[in-house]
Amino acid sequence: MQCEICKIKTATVHLTEIVDGKRKESHLCQACAQQEGIAIKSQLSLNELLSSLIAAHQQADGQEAQMTEQVCPVCGMTMEIFRKNALLGCPKDYDIFAENLQQILEKAHDGNMIHKGKIPPGVSKQALIDEAKKDEAKTEKENNLASLRKRLDEAVAREDYELAAKLRDQLKELQ
Amino acid sequence: MRLNELSSKISQWFDPESPLSDIVISSRIRLARNLAGHKFISRCSNEQKEEILKILKETILSLKELSNIFFFDIPQHSCLERDLLVERQLISRNLATGHGPRGAVIAKNELFAAQINEEDHLRLSVLAGGLNLEKCWQRINDIDDAIGKKVSYAFSPKLGFLTACPTNLGTGIRVSVMLHLPGLKMTDQLKKLFNSAKDMNLTVRGLFGEGTEAVGDFFQLSNQVTLGINEKQIVEDFETVIIPKIVEYERLARDELVVKDPNILDDRVSRALAVLKSAKLISSHEALFLLSNLRMGINMGRIKEISINTINELFMLTQPAHLQINKGENLDAEQRDVLRAETLRAKLN
Numbered sequence: 001m002q003c004e005i006c007k008i009k010t011a012t013v014h015l016t017e018i019v020d021g022k023r024k025e026s027h028l029c030q031a032c033a034q035q036e037g038i039a040i041k042s043q044l045s046l047n048e049l050l051s052s053l054i055a056a057h058q059q060a061d062g063q064e065a066q067m068t069e070q071v072c073p074v075c076g077m078t079m080e081i082f083r084k085n086a087l088l089g090c091p092k093d094y095d096i097f098a099e100n101l102q103q104i105l106e107k108a109h110d111g112n113m114i115h116k117g118k119i120p121p122g123v124s125k126q127a128l129i130d131e132a133k134k135d136e137a138k139t140e141k142e143n144n145l146a147s148l149r150k151r152l153d154e155a156v157a158r159e160d161y162e163l164a165a166k167l168r169d170q171l172k173e174l175q
Numbered sequence: 176m177r178l179n180e181l182s183s184k185i186s187q188w189f190d191p192e193s194p195l196s197d198i199v200i201s202s203r204i205r206l207a208r209n210l211a212g213h214k215f216i217s218r219c220s221n222e223q224k225e226e227i228l229k230i231l232k233e234t235i236l237s238l239k240e241l242s243n244i245f246f247f248d249i250p251q252h253s254c255l256e257r258d259l260l261v262e263r264q265l266i267s268r269n270l271a272t273g274h275g276p277r278g279a280v281i282a283k284n285e286l287f288a289a290q291i292n293e294e295d296h297l298r299l300s301v302l303a304g305g306l307n308l309e310k311c312w313q314r315i316n317d318i319d320d321a322i323g324k325k326v327s328y329a330f331s332p333k334l335g336f337l338t339a340c341p342t343n344l345g346t347g348i349r350v351s352v353m354l355h356l357p358g359l360k361m362t363d364q365l366k367k368l369f370n371s372a373k374d375m376n377l378t379v380r381g382l383f384g385e386g387t388e389a390v391g392d393f394f395q396l397s398n399q400v401t402l403g404i405n406e407k408q409i410v411e412d413f414e415t416v417i418i419p420k421i422v423e424y425e426r427l428a429r430d431e432l433v434v435k436d437p438n439i440l441d442d443r444v445s446r447a448l449a450v451l452k453s454a455k456l457i458s459s460h461e462a463l464f465l466l467s468n469l470r471m472g473i474n475m476g477r478i479k480e481i482s483i484n485t486i487n488e489l490f491m492l493t494q495p496a497h498l499q500i501n502k503g504e505n506l507d508a509e510q511r512d513v514l515r516a517e518t519l520r521a522k523l524n
Contacts, residue, residue, distance in 0.1 A: 012458070012508045030508050075218040087294065089218035091211065091329040091337040094344075101341060105402065108342045110376050112403020115335030117346035118316070120323040123330060 003029035005036070072096045102142070103149070111146045145174055176245040176283055178256050182500040185491050186263055186285050191483045193305025197474040198422045200353040200393070201304055203264075204311040204410070206319055207338045207347035208297040209329040215339040216292055224276040224292050230326060231291045235280045240321045243283040250277070255505065258496035264302070266290055287318070295339050295347075297322075306422075308350060308414045312406065335402065345402030350413050353382055354421065357392040357471040358428030361440075368421065375417070376400050390460055391467035391490075396421070429475055444472030448481075452523045456512040462493050462519065485522055493518055 001011045009029035017024045028036065071078050075089030079100050082088060094101065105113060119125070148171045155164040188201045209215060213227055232246055249257060249270060257271035266279050270293040277292035290298040299322075301315040329337040335345035343349070359365050372379045382393040396417070398409055432440045447468035451457075457465075470486045472478045491497060493515045499506050502514060 009507075010509060010512075075214045077218065085217065086341070087217045087339045088215055088341070090214040091209065091331075094331065094334055094337055104341055105344065109345070109400045109402040112345075112400065114333060114403055115331075115345045116403050117335055117348070117406050118319075119332075120328045120330050120336075121320055122323065122327065123332070 001027050003027065003032050005029075005032040070096060106146045106149065111143075111150055113142050113146060141174065145171065148174065176281070178252075178259055179500055181263060181285070182259055182497050183492075185484075185488045188286060188302045188304040189487045189491060190304035191487065193303070193307060195418075195422055196305040197483075198355055198425050199306040199418060200355055201302055202307045202311050203300055203302045203351050203353075204308065204315050205298060205300040205349040205351070206315060206336075207295040207343045207349075208299065208319070208322075208336060209338060210296050211327040211329045213296065213329075216294060216296065217339060219275075221275045227296050228276045228278055228291050231289070231297055232278060232280065234322055234325045235289050237325075238318065238321050240318055241280075241282065241287065244280050244287070245283065247279045247281060249273075249279060250275075255496050255499055259500050262494040262496050263491075267293060267298075269293055287314075295343070306352065306414060306418055308352070308410045312410045316406070342399075343401050346404060346406050348401055348404075348406050348409065349397050350409055351395050351397035352413060352418055354394050354396060354418075354425075355392060355467070355470065356394055356421075356425050357467055358425045358432060360392045361443075362428040362431055364424070364428060368424070372396060377417070391463035393463075393467070429471070433475065440472075440475075441477055443468050444477050447472070448478065448523070451519050453520070454516045456509070457516045457519065458508075458512055459493065459495060459515065462515055463490070466490055466493075481523065489519060489522055 003009045003011045004027055006029060009031065011027035012030050013028045013033040015026045015028070015033075017026070072089060072093050074092045077089035077093050077096075079097060082093075082097070088094070088097075102113075148167055152164055152167040152171065155161075155167060190196060210227060210230065213219070214223065216224065219227070235241070236244065236246060247260070247266075249266070252260075254271075257266070260266045260279070260281075261268055261271050263285065265281050265285060265288045267290065270277060270279065270290050273293065275292065277290075279291065280289040282288070286302050288300050288302075290300075299315055299319060301311045301318070303311050331337055336347040338344050338347050356365065356368075359368060369379050376399045378397050378399050380395050381390065382395050398404075398413075447465040451462070451465050451469065454461075466486055466489055469478070469481070470483065470490075473481055473483050473486060492501065495511055498511050498514050498518065506514060
């Protein structure tokens with residue numbers, strides 16, 4: 001296939017645009033595509049997927065105003081910025097935005113909320129045990145919430161609204 | 176280490192002698208790590224990135240666990256040289272096209288690479304040919320511990336290793352295996368594989384091709400969940416259950432092709448060879464597609480006069496940056512297609 005602009009070289013960039021619901025295809029060679037300012041995107045990044053997931057979550061929650069207020073004192077991160085590229089600004093953000101991140105973590109990690117892998121040299125096992133005890137009560141609650149939320153999602157997906165209503169009430173009670 | 180030393184030969188992990196290598200091309204484990212007391216990359220100034228780069232570069236270069244390693248200051252290299260490292264799977268596209276101070280420490284044997292200031296401060300990877308994840312895990316775990324003794328990682332007892340993107344949180348581990356599955360493709364069973372992978376929280380993506388499309392039936396299977404799992408467990412699951420099962424399905428599919436209609440199979444393989452032997456212009460897309468068919472034919476014993484090593488080599492050397500660096504000049508798409516066809520004819524005739 002020939003390039004639509006120079007009509008000399010072979011078209012190697014194939015672009016499909018949807019403008020006002022109408023589909024438009026262009027076939028260009030690399031040089032003309034670059035001149036037209038078409039960036040050649042090679043991979044769909046996981047971050048992009050995640051940002052759209054986050055955006056969807058926020059809309060569903062309808063609590064946007066409440067969430068954008070916090071600012072991390074270390075790196076200046078806000079949930080607003082996070083939503084754009086799904087990247088946090090510093091380790092502290094995991095504390096500051098813990099509540100906002102909870103659902104994202106559940107979704108990304110299949111409901112797991114506690115690290116079970118290796119620990120770096122220099123971090124004592126005792127410190128971990130103490131921390132775990134402190135968190136135990138809270139964690140159990142979090143895990144219950146996570147599993148309820150998951151079951152609720154599933155019930156809604158199955159259109160089992162009776163069960164969904166029950167689960168929603170249980171969730172409210174726990175929260 | 177000079178880059179044109181790399182570009183003329185095949186990567187060590189592309190090794191036909193390694194376990195299950197007719198179907199499993201390579202195994203890779205990646206760990207994402209960040210330094211405590213520093214901001215993540217997206218909020219760092221160039222000065223801060225420079226400081227992180229200096230700390231990690233010096234730490235890694237000083238490790239006695241690693242020998243024959245070289246530092247690449249990525250912004251100092253041309254686009255073509257960066258592309259070469261991407262094509263050899265030593266750095267990510269992200270690191271190649273990123274901004275600000277960043278670099279990579281790469282072992283001469285290409286079985287270890289550390290990317291500094293990619294999405295996280297540090298991304299370690301260890302590679303091996305065929306199915307060899309246990310070995311990769313032991314190696315990367317030792318290197319990670321050695322680095323962890325010299326610098327302090329951002330770590331929380333509850334959430335594990337803290338990463339810039341929450342999808343890598345916890346272990347920061349990505350176990351991935353590159354698979355060649357032409358049999359499953361030809362018997363129309365890929366969809367089934369993708370669905371069951373999704374059920375197991377695994378990601379499948381096409382390799383070698385651009386975007387999500389898999390050109391040449393190469394797929395990369397990797398874990399998605401990184402929090403609340405144990406590294407050894409996930410490595411063991413991949414090595415002893417998941418991958419052997421997929422290999423078994425692929426073999427069954429290939430057997431089915433031979434039994435059901437060997438003419439269709441042989442026709443496809445012979446046509447691939449004929450075009451590769453005589454084309455004067457060939458795109459990377461077409462070359463990948465045909466080399467994939469030929470590779471299957473050789474592995475199934477339908478073609479005997481060409482070694483699998485030659486095919487593996489051609490996969491590597493016909494990639495755009497490889498062609499250009501080996502030729503010593505920048506080429507446009509059409510010039511590359513001519514040179515690619517020349518390279519193929521020279522090796523196969």
